[in-house]
Amino acid sequence: MMHIGDKGAPSPLIFPRDERLLTRAEVCSMVAMSESQLNRKVANGTFPPPSHCDGERWVRWSLSDVIAWIEQNRLTDSTKKPVRASQARA
Numbered sequence: 001m002m003h004i005g006d007k008g009a010p011s012p013l014i015f016p017r018d019e020r021l022l023t024r025a026e027v028c029s030m031v032a033m034s035e036s037q038l039n040r041k042v043a044n045g046t047f048p049p050p051s052h053c054d055g056e057r058w059v060r061w062s063l064s065d066v067i068a069w070i071e072q073n074r075l076t077d078s079t080k081k082p083v084r085a086s087q088a089r090a
Contacts, residue, residue, distance in 0.1 A: 021051075021060035030066055 022030070028038055031047075041047035048069055050059035 020063040021053075022063055022066060023060065024050075027061050027066055031070060 024035060024038065028035055031038070033041075038047060042049050048061060048065040050061045052059055
């Protein structure tokens with residue numbers, strides 16, 4: 001997500017001073033998924049997209065977005081009935 005300045009040149013994204021930006025590896029570690037799983041979830045809209053900074057050279061996720069996703073999925077997962085392995089095979 002790049003913002004275009006007044007003269008048509010990309011301007012850097014501005015985050016709150018206390019907003020921590022996470023690398024792909026940090027996000028994967030926090031949500032316990034592989035990079036390919038993370039990429040699929042971003043592509044299909046089930047995970048917050050990263051911000052592209054310094055042109056397209058690197059991407060970062062805001063800590064608050066990742067925490068919000070974790071909280072939302074914790075609530076969703078807690079309402080699902082657990083399935084036992086024996087039931088899944090049947």
